Amino acid sequence: MVQATLSSNWVRMTTRVLTMSLLAFAIFGPITNMLLWAVAEVWYFPYKLPLEYGFSFWERVFRPEGNATEALFSSIWIALLTVVVSLGIAIPAGYALARGKMPFRYLIMLLFLLPQAFPAVAVHMNVARIFYGLDLTGTVMGVVLVHASQGLVFAVWIATAAFAAVDGELEAAARNMGAGRWRTFIDVTLPLALPGIMASAIFVFLISMDEFTGTYFVGAPDVVTLPMLLFTSSMEGNYQIASISSLILLVPSVGFMLFIERFLKADVLAKVGS
Amino acid sequence: MGAILLVAPALLMIGFLFVYPFGYSVVSAFTDNGEGSWHIANFTKAVEFYSKDILFTIVIVSLSTAIIGILAVAIAGYLTLGENKTAVAILKWLYRWPLFIPFIVSAQLMRTFLAKNGMMNNILTSSGIIEPLAAQSYLDWRGIVITFVWKQTPFVALLVAGAMASIDRTTIDAGRIFGASRLRILIELVVPQIATTLMVGLILSYVVMLSVLSVPLMINAQSPTMLTVDMAWRINSYGDYGVANALGIMSYLFTGVVAWFYLRQSLKDKGA
Numbered sequence: 001m002v003q004a005t006l007s008s009n010w011v012r013m014t015t016r017v018l019t020m021s022l023l024a025f026a027i028f029g030p031i032t033n034m035l036l037w038a039v040a041e042v043w044y045f046p047y048k049l050p051l052e053y054g055f056s057f058w059e060r061v062f063r064p065e066g067n068a069t070e071a072l073f074s075s076i077w078i079a080l081l082t083v084v085v086s087l088g089i090a091i092p093a094g095y096a097l098a099r100g101k102m103p104f105r106y107l108i109m110l111l112f113l114l115p116q117a118f119p120a121v122a123v124h125m126n127v128a129r130i131f132y133g134l135d136l137t138g139t140v141m142g143v144v145l146v147h148a149s150q151g152l153v154f155a156v157w158i159a160t161a162a163f164a165a166v167d168g169e170l171e172a173a174a175r176n177m178g179a180g181r182w183r184t185f186i187d188v189t190l191p192l193a194l195p196g197i198m199a200s201a202i203f204v205f206l207i208s209m210d211e212f213t214g215t216y217f218v219g220a221p222d223v224v225t226l227p228m229l230l231f232t233s234s235m236e237g238n239y240q241i242a243s244i245s246s247l248i249l250l251v252p253s254v255g256f257m258l259f260i261e262r263f264l265k266a267d268v269l270a271k272v273g274s
Numbered sequence: 275m276g277a278i279l280l281v282a283p284a285l286l287m288i289g290f291l292f293v294y295p296f297g298y299s300v301v302s303a304f305t306d307n308g309e310g311s312w313h314i315a316n317f318t319k320a321v322e323f324y325s326k327d328i329l330f331t332i333v334i335v336s337l338s339t340a341i342i343g344i345l346a347v348a349i350a351g352y353l354t355l356g357e358n359k360t361a362v363a364i365l366k367w368l369y370r371w372p373l374f375i376p377f378i379v380s381a382q383l384m385r386t387f388l389a390k391n392g393m394m395n396n397i398l399t400s401s402g403i404i405e406p407l408a409a410q411s412y413l414d415w416r417g418i419v420i421t422f423v424w425k426q427t428p429f430v431a432l433l434v435a436g437a438m439a440s441i442d443r444t445t446i447d448a449g450r451i452f453g454a455s456r457l458r459i460l461i462e463l464v465v466p467q468i469a470t471t472l473m474v475g476l477i478l479s480y481v482v483m484l485s486v487l488s489v490p491l492m493i494n495a496q497s498p499t500m501l502t503v504d505m506a507w508r509i510n511s512y513g514d515y516g517v518a519n520a521l522g523i524m525s526y527l528f529t530g531v532v533a534w535f536y537l538r539q540s541l542k543d544k545g546a
Contacts, residue, residue: 016361020368025397026424027371030383033393037386048396089287092280100277108281115292118529119485121502122522125509126295126302149291156284210376213487216506227378227488234382234492243386246379253374 037243057240068245071229078140078225079208082147086155086204089148091197094159095189098166109160112153120150120213128217138222146214151204158203162196163189202256209252303519316520323517328524330498331484334415335528338422339480343472345423346430350468351460354438355446373428380425381492388412388420388493417493418500422483430475437471438464470540477536481529501525 037043040050041057061068097105115123127146128137136142166189174184190197212227220228226245234242304312321328349369356362372380387393388411395409412420441464449459465472490500501521508518 016358020361020364023365023368027368029393029397030380030387030424031371033387034383036393048400089284093284096277096280100280102277102281108285111288112284114296115288117481117533118292118296119481119502119522119525121485121487121505122299122519122525123292123295125505125515125518125522126298127291129515130295130298145291149287152284152287206374210378212376212378213485213502216487217509227376230378230382231488231492234385239386242382246382249376249379253376253379254371256374 034243034246037239038247040240057244061241061244067224068226068229068241068248071224071226071245072248074140074224075209075226078143078147078223079205081140081144082151082208083201083204085144085148086151087159087197087201090152090155090159090200093156095163095185097156097160098163109157112156115149116153121217124214124217127214131218137218138220140223143215143219143223143225144208146218147208147211148204150211150214151207154203154207155200158200159193159197162193162200165196166192206253206256210249299519299522302515303523306516316516317523320517320520320524324501324504324521326498327501327504330415331501331525332528334418334422334500335480335483338419338426338483339476341419341423342427342430342479343476345427346434346475347460347465347472349427349431350435350438351456351464353435354464355456355460369431370428372425373432375425377421377425377486378488378492380421381489384417384421384424385413385492388417414494414496418490421489421493422479422486426479426483430472430479433475434468434472437468441467473536473539477532480532484525484528 036050038057039053039055041052041054043050063069096102097109102108124146127149131137131142131145136145170192171184171188174188175181179187209225210227211225212231215223215225215228216231219225226249230242230245230249233239233245303316304314306313349365352365353362356365375383389395390409390411392411394412395404398404399406399409445463445467446459449463454462485502487502487506490503491506495503501524505518505521508514508521
């Protein structure tokens with residue numbers, strides 16, 4: 001009896017360890033492979049590991065005239081502009097949707113969801129065509145606008161939730177003390193909603209950093225962001241450059257995953273979409 | 275009135291960057307590139323040229339959605355019902371990694387990992403699981419499915435695990451007392467209670483996979499391939515917006531079918 005329990009425990013333990021190892025391999029295998037490519041100097045078939053390791057490709061990527069530095073900077077610049085445009089639009093909209101008595105509020109919220117709910121390629125190719133008539137294709141502004149259309153739902157929905165989570169009584173207290181509407185907003189409402197708004201800014205920043213389809217149709221070949229560089233170097237078989245660009249794109253994404261709980265407080269999360 | 279003014283810039287932006295191009299795509303699909311009379315010639319041409327790809331797209335996206343659903347329920351189920359605290363903690367730490375990895379990076383990871391001489395085959399041959407000669411490239415439909423599942427499962431699992439954590443534990447405990455196995459508790463007691471969340475997660479994943487261009491482009495751009503690649507090809511090589519938009523309308527329709535199914539189901543649930 002004891003023997004049987006022991007052996008069934010052992011079987012359970014082994015299955016558990018095996019399943020977890022398999023999952024770990026499935027998740028970290030591809031990532032490890034990329035890390036190896038990022039530091040491989042020489043690696044060809046039939047060798048299972050790189051023959052030489054080093055950072056000469058990193059030097060090539062990061063030297064001032066290297067196109068990766070330029071791609072990284074244009075990615076960051078475009079992402080920052082996208083955050084400014086999206087939040088500039090989302091903060092007033094979020095405040096109004098959270099506080100104002102809005103007719104068709106539900107319908108308006110749904111409208112912001114649509115760019116995410118329809119296949120992006122089909123819309124972006126037409127955006128590119130419309131932009132062509134307006135001389136916006138191949139420009140940073142054109143790319144920023146396309147990125148902002150993708151980020152807007154996160155910006156508006158999270159900003160709305162952040163404003164909805166602000167205690168209305170605090171605003172009323174400020175108004176009672178004689179603060180005007182604008183003063184109340186700047187000194188009370190906005191600071192209280194700030195963590196949520198920061199979270200939406202980070203979301204929009206990451207969406208823009210990672211965006212490929214819109215940049216492919218609207219920006220290429222003049223605007224080269226990091227995903228575009230990754231794509232072209234991968235298609236040319238230059239796996240070192242592609243892996244180094246992947247790694248640079250991964251850092252903010254994974255960093256955000258580790259810190260998401262700090263920025264997105266439970267009370268804001270509970271109000272998203274409500 | 276003031277509230278409307280505050281929302282107006284956001285509405286204008288959506289109108290200009292989504293509603294207008296969306297309408298444009300419909301008009302362009304049913305006319306000759308936005309001019310002339312209405313007809314369905316673009317659609318007959320699209321079906322004639324790309325019927326294989328249309329089928330391929332539906333199969334790939336449906337299969338991926340199904341696998342994502344099963345894996346997400348399994349992961350979330352173990353997180354909710356698992357008895358070994360260490361295993362639950364490890365799983366919780368492990369499963370989320372691909373969540374914020376962009377599609378284009380996932381595609382690049384898999385492009386090197388699943389290749390004939392890639393790391394997966396190397397490890398399988400080194401450990402004696404397969405013969406070196408049996409090593410084959412997975413950079414075809416399987417590669418696309420693997421990439422989609424790898425990238426999207428954590429997202430659905432996260433949603434589902436959240437929903438499972440908030441359900442009433444008494445039903446689970448009741449099941450336990452009556453001696454039901456954990457698998458049975460998961461399938462018969464837990465899953466029905468989180469079905470709506472699971473559906474929302476799966477529908478979002480389905481639409482996302484339907485609109486990703488980088489993954490099929492980087493993993494399998496040969497024929498048959500996915501409609502997104504065909505659309506890009508139609509435009510970049512021929513400037514043919516008519517057929518590209520006809521394909522686009524089809525991808526709207528695939529989304530529409532799923533959305534309609536979801537709405538009907540949720541209305542039924544509310545009515546019950």
